[in-house]
Amino acid sequence: MTVEPSRAPAPLPVQASSPAALAAYLSSHLDDMVEEMRRLVEIETPSGDEQGIATAAALLAGRWRPLGCRVDEYPAPGVGVHLAVHIPGRGEDGAQGDGRYVLVLGHVDTVHPRGTLAATPFRVQGDRAWGPGTYDMKGALVMMAWAVQALRAVGSGPRRPVTLLLTADEEVGSHTSRPLIDRFAAGATCALVLEPAAPGGAVKTARKGVAQYRLSVTGRSAHAGNDFSRGINANVALARLVLAAASLSDPERGTTVNVGVIGGGTRPNVVPERAWADIDVRFTTRAEAERIDRALRALTADGGTVFEVSGGVNRWPLERTASAGLYEHARALAASLGLELPEAQVGGASDGNLTAELGLPTLDGLGPEGDGAHSSQEHVYLPSLPVRTALLALILETL
Ligand SMILES: [Zn+2]
Structure with a gap:
């Protein structure tokens, strides 16, 4: 600046x-x-x-x-x-x-x-x-x-x-x-x-600056009783992703990654097809914002799921x-x-x-x-x- x-x-x-x-x-x-x-x-x-x-x-x-x-x-x-x-x-x-x-x-x-x-x-x-x-x-x-x-x-x-x-x-x-x-x-x-x-x-x-992201996972829905093995559970895949995202925090540098809202699935007896998490990131420098952005976009989800990251820096x-x-x-x-x-x-x-x-x-x-x-x-x-x-x-x- x-x-x-x-x-x-x-x-x-x-x-x-x-x-x-x-x-x-x-x-x-x-x-x-x-x-x-x-x-x-x-x-x-x-x-x-x-x-x-x-x-x-x-x-x-x-x-x-x-x-x-x-x-x-x-x-x-x-x-x-x-x-x-x-x-x-x-x-x-x-x-x-x-x-x-x-x-x-x-x-x-x-x-x-x-x-x-x-x-x-x-x-x-x-x-x-x-x-x-x-x-x-x-x-x-x-x-x-x-x-x-x-x-x-x-x-x-x-x-x-x-x-x-x-x-x-x-x-x-x-x-x-x-x-x-x-x-x-x-x-x-x-x-x-x-x-x-x-x-x-x-x-x-x-x-601090703020960035907002949504992580979206798409799996495959199935009957949880009859066809469990045909399903691909988006919630489970998302759970691993949010832990990885949260671990990007670096409090000493003033960088925080808050997994603020998560959602997924429809009913307990259905293997969930979709899951998502909304994440708020705070940072004191441009370099930290870029580090988090690269890391989030480099995350990979469980096999068989489709994983997308949207969002980015809202305020520097x-x-x-x-x-x-x-x-x-x-x-x-x-x-x-x-x-x-x-x-x-x-x-x-x-x-x-x-x-x-x-x-x-x-x-x-x-x-x-x-x-x-x-x-x-x-x-x-x-x-x-x-x-x-x-x-x-x-x-x-x-x-
Ligand atoms: Zn105000």
């Missing part, structure tokens, strides 16, 4: 507003932010739920248009709608001279199926807000709007124009949003990603070199808010992996603090909202 120096962020913040004023404004609006999060969380938006995602997208478009932003909709059949929100820059100090903008990435979909909300409704208890999608990442979508609103309130704004891309299929691999990410990344100066903070409020300066690693410059910039701004901003390297991939792969300086994990992403324990730590929103505002004001 190389980063063109010409596209690195300006080293010196061109800061117009007082960090304390931004933080005070946002603290005084914490209840409004929580209420806005509640409205968004109470629209369930599992990936693939076109109606839920369209409803949430309409709510978000209605949030941004009154702020003077053009909102373009990109419907994706079977997925929902992706939104591109075009936020004007302040139009000062020559930042718009090169025509580039800051790309901010968020996603509207969650991993939680419909009905999760009934079991774990949105609720505030103490200093935390709980509910499906609060932390990943509806809280961050609320932060983004308030960051711009806070800048306006103190008489400022983003230095460059900002394109906020709100996608509908991040949790399932960004297959339909990827062309939009590629398109908007092409004109951007850098990418900020609104994924949740890592523990301790850390931003994410490196992420986000390597720290893509984040270092933006991280230092953000850390200096965080200090002006009295906020420590640690960094973390994580195993999960995001759309930040995609922008980094395109050579764009990328900083991820700018969302709220919290815990329990993708679980029934998902929540946001509310005191982090005003200060991290102020940080986001300062970043937009200075990039």
Whole structure:
């Protein structure tokens, strides 16, 4: 991963507003932010739920248009709608001279199926807000709007124009949003990603890459009682293959091979004809991705069966070199808010992996603090909202 120096962020913040004023404004609006999060969380938006995602997208478009932003909709059949929100820059100090903008990435979909909300409704208890999608990442979508609103309130704004891309299929691999990410990344100066903070409020300066594979075995079905010897058991062949695949993990290099789902056969009294396994691979380097790919494709199955491997790399690693410059910039701004901003390297991939792969300086994990992403324990730590929103505002004001 190389980063063109010409596209690195300006080293010196061109800061117009007082960090304390931004933080005070946002603290005084914490209840409004929580209420806005509640409205968004109470629209369930599992990936693939076109109606839920369209409803949430309409709510978000209605949030941004009154702020003077053009909102373009990109419907994706079977997925929902992706939104591109075009936020004007302040139009000062020559930042718009090169025509580039800051790309901010968020996603509207969650991993939680419909009905999760009934079991774990949105609720505030103490200093935390709980509910499906609060932390990943509806809280961050609320932060983004308030960051711009806070800048306006103190008489400022983003230095460059900002394109906020709100996608509908991040949790399932960004297959339909990827062309939009590629398109908007092409004109951007850098990418900020609104994924949740890592523990301790850390931003994410490196992420593993992810590959997905399906192993498919076809044998021959037969009556398990009368014709057992005529059958060729696909399940047994698959079992040997998944053990071989799992053995490719190399934890010391950060490479994991997870045989996540397997299936095969139809009934106990039938020799199974078909079996399959879905595998998730994580890696920190391109070389490791290539090693696993070669090894999976070189596997051979039991005689008489037909074995196929499909899939491949979905997201290349986000390597720290893509984040270092933006991280230092953000850390200096965080200090002006009295906020420590640690960094973390994580195993999960995001759309930040995609922008980094395109050579764009990328900083991820700018969302709220919290815990329990993708679980029934998902929540946001509310005191982090005003200060991290102020940080986001300062970043937009200075990039
Ligand atoms: Zn997410």
